[in-house]
Amino acid sequence: MIVFPAIDLKAGAVVRLAEGDMDRATVYGDDPAAQARQFAEAGATHLHVVDLDGSFKGEAQNRGAVEAIVAAFPGRVQLGGGIRTRADVEGWFAAGVARVVMGSAALKDPEFVKDMAREHPGAVVVAVDARDGMVATEGWAEVSDVPVIDLARRFEDAGVAALLFTDIGRDGLLTGVNIDATVGLARQVDIPVIASGGVKGLIDIDLLAQFAPQGIEGVITGRALYDGRLDLAAALRVAARA
Template sequence: MSDFAIIPAIDIKDGRCVRLYQGDYQQITVYDRDPVAVAQRWAELGAQQVHVVDLDGAKAGRPINAPIVFAIVRAVNIPVQLGGGLRDQAAVEAAINLGVARVVLGTAALRDPGLIGRLVASYGERIVVGVDARDGWVATAGWTETSQMRADELVRRMGALGVQRIIYTDIARDGTLQGPNVAAVEALVRAGGPAIIASGGVSTVDDLLALARVGAAGAIVGRALYTGSVDLPRALEAVRRLQHNVG
C-alpha cells in the first residue's frame, strides 16, 4: 500500500478560513479569521501538506486571495497545494511563482483540455486536476454549473494527457460529515490512471481508513478537522498503522 496522505483543507473567502455546505456559498461557516495561523497549526500537528482553496477566486474565475496564499507559503515548511480560479496559463504561472508546490485546475480541464496538456508538459506532476461530481456528472465554475461530462470519463481523458493526480470531490458529500463516497473512489482507482485523492464527506478516522483500503492516494479533510471529529495526529497514526500492517 502506497503512502496515504491526509491533507487539511484551508478554504478562503473574504480573507477568512471557512467551509461551505455542498459548495453552497449561501451556507457558510467561518472557522477562523486567520488562514495563515490555521496552516501553521496543521503543519505543527503533523500535516505533510495543505490544500488551499481560493473560494472567491473559484467564483470570480480568477485568483483573488494571492496575498494570503503567499503568506501561507512563507509561514509553513510543507508543500502548499492551491486551487480556485486558476483557468489560464498566466494564473498558473503566477501561483507557482508564489511558491505553491502544486496547482489544481477544475473548470479549465473541461473547457480547455489543451491547456492542461501544455501545463503538464511544462510543470509535470505539479499540475493536479480537480474533478468535482454531482451525481456522477462533472460540475464547474465553483460548482455553479453541471456539465454533460461523466466524472470517470474526464479522469480518463486527463490521465491520457499525463495528469498524475486527480482530486475527486463528491459535491453531495462535501461539508456534510456524512462520509465519503468510497464506492465512487474505488471505481476510479480500479480504472487505473492517475492517483485519486478523495475529497468530501470525511467525518471519522474510519472514513480515512476506508479510502486508504480501496487504494486512494489521500484525502482532503476540512470540516471534520475544524469540528474536532477527526483528530489529525490520531488520524495520521491510524493510517501509519494500517499501512504498516498491510505492508
C-alpha cells in the same frame, strides 16, 4: 496515503461550505497563516488550499492569504480556485505553491491543462467534481453533461499528478466519504486519485487507506478537523500505515 488538511478561503477568512454553497459558509477563523501553522504543528506535510472566491470569479481573489499560508507552512501547498491561464499557473508556482488544481479549465480547455501538466511534471492536479455523477464547474455552480469517468479518461497519459475527486453532495456535511465512487474511479483510470467530500472521522481515513494500493493517493478533510470530530495526528498515523 497523504492526508491533506483543507483551508478554504472566502474574503480572507477560513471557512467551510456545505455542498459547495457560498451562502452556507461557516467561518472558522480570520488568520489563514495561523491555521496553516497549527496543521503543521500537528504533523501535516501537505495542505489543500482553495480560493473559493476565485472559483466563482475565475481569477485569484485571496492572493495575500494564500501567500501568507505558503510562507507559514513548511510543507507542500496544493492550491485550487480560479486557475485558468498560463500566467495563473506560473505565477502560483513562482509564489511557492507546489501543485495547482484545475477543474473548470480541465473541462473547457483540456489541451491547455495537458500542456501545463507536461511542462510541470507532477505539479498539476485535475479536479473531477461530481454532482450525481456529472462534472460540475465554476465553483460547482454549473453542472455539465459530461460523466466523471469521461473527463478523467481525457487526462490519462497526460502527465497529471492526480485526480481530485469530490462528491459535492457530501462536501461539508460529515456524511462519510463516497468510498464506492472514489475507489471505482481509481480502478478505472491509471492516475492516482485524491478523495474529498464528506469525511466525518477516523473511520473514513482507515477505509480509504485500505485502498491505497488501488490508486488512492490521499484524502482531503476540512470540517471534521475544524469541528473536532477528527484528530489530525491520529489521521496521519493511520494514513502512514498505508
